[in-house]
Amino acid sequence: MEAFLTSLSNANFQWVLVGSLLLGFASGVIGSFVLLKKQSLISDAMAHAALPGVCIMFLIFEVKNVPILLIGAAITSLLATQAIQFIINKSRIKTDAAIGVIISVFFGFGIVLLTYIQQNSSGSQAGLDSFIFGQAASLVKSDVQLISGGAFLLVVITVLLFKEFKLTLFDPQFAKGIGLPVSFLNGLMLFLVVAIVVIGIQMVGVILIAALLITPPLAARYWTENLGIMAILAGIFGAISGVSGAVISTTVVGLPTGPVIVLSASLIFFISLLFGTKNGFLQRRVRGV
Amino acid sequence: MTYTLWILITGCLVGLTCGITGSILVLRKMAMIADAISHTVLLGIVGAFFVTQSLNGLPMLIGAAVVGLLTAFFVETLHRSGVQSDAAIGVVFTSLFALGVVLIAFIGDQVHLDVQHALMGEIAFVPWNTLQIGGESYGPIAVWMLGGVLVLNTLFIAIFYKEIKISTFDPQYAILIGVPVVFIHYLLMAMVSLSTVASFDSVGAILVVAMLIVPGATAYLLTDKFFSVIWMSGAIGILSALIGYGAAVSFNVSIAGSMASATGLLFLLAFLFSPKHGLVFKRQRMTST
Structure with missing residues (x-):
């Protein structure tokens, strides 16, 4: 407890709190769209595919400059989604196998590059493997500012274009009919997902960041059927998970941040599954009797 | 020499068993369930450690099988209660995997089991960890475990060959003629869990996914026959292990990651040049007609 109070007065820790809060909120909001588009596992593929991008950028520029590494992550993430689409369109491989192939091969290649970097470069690569599970404690102020600013920007974009995104999602024909740029909006949504994955990997890690997009919206789904309320609720759930994960993992030594954040989200999901007012377990029991 | 040989045998057994x-x-369009199970098996291994306080082969296999079956069961239950299947897979495997990682962080200093090892495995240590009976050494434990699981899986496939085949291609018809579809489903889930945990020591939980999904997808691009897909997938698994090992040694990088990349390379070749379903020949056929 004392350790927690001392760290609370630490300026760096305050930044981490703000960052995890905004990151959790943004991923909950954007994840709501991902969930309804049935792209939850594709977002997992994007996250895993970020690893080789980070490593390639490090190999090219030989500095641990976070924005440059994240640009690399975004490029390979986008490449992964395109590759999945391409495999599905051009061969007899089904969606699930296509996602599985891309996840495992991109991640495997990322590990190859990571070990190559560890063997061949001097100490400056330290901390590159914290991209796998995320480590809030090792974030410096500029990292957290990037996470906070980025997450805030993504939420603003989503809120401003909320009605357009919603129409494109539920009734693309009608959206096209009233003159909305549907393919642009779809592309923008893809960009938002890649962006949230990329800015989140430092804190949550490539393996589990997708959970932050999947679990809070799924939990929110047990309380409402209205997309707007669902997105806000998912944002709040995500923010709670982010903050509790950051706090617990910095107070208990040796705990990686990502898994703790995900476990917090899972706990919220479990509670919603049991007590949710829309199709929750207890409610179904009561109705069933 | 025998050292390299044991590593190669281990790699090939992983490729064959998982393939x-x-x-x-x-x-069966369940590739992502394989992905989910190979993540959650980690929890089974940690659970087995908590019960027996040691990392022995048999309790680990049992723990992994239990958690693997639980994963399949949770996904199935959530899906039946109305959650879309991709999100159900996503929420279950990230939760159980996160729990496993957090538990490892607590016991990690007591045993030789850290997250790095669990993810990527360390095939280079396999030849030293041998089975000792009465002072005699009978080869690496990993080879015995993999061999055992391989025999078991082959037996299952041989015994239930017809049932597996029918329920894969026409589940409705399979139910109609009285094939125990649910039993076959969970039997396969158990086989995946066993393969995963047996491979765990050498290639790690994450890269098992590559060996489970990619050779199968590659074989599916090469042939239309059920039996051919199975044996070709095994052969491609072996080939990937050999190529991956060669590349890993010459570039001094992660063996597991390199094997995963090799599966990707073979998939790409089949995707482009498969006589029947490859992109190049399909295009040629289109232009010649």
């Missing part, structure tokens, strides 16, 4: 088991999952 034949995974190919059936690819055909």
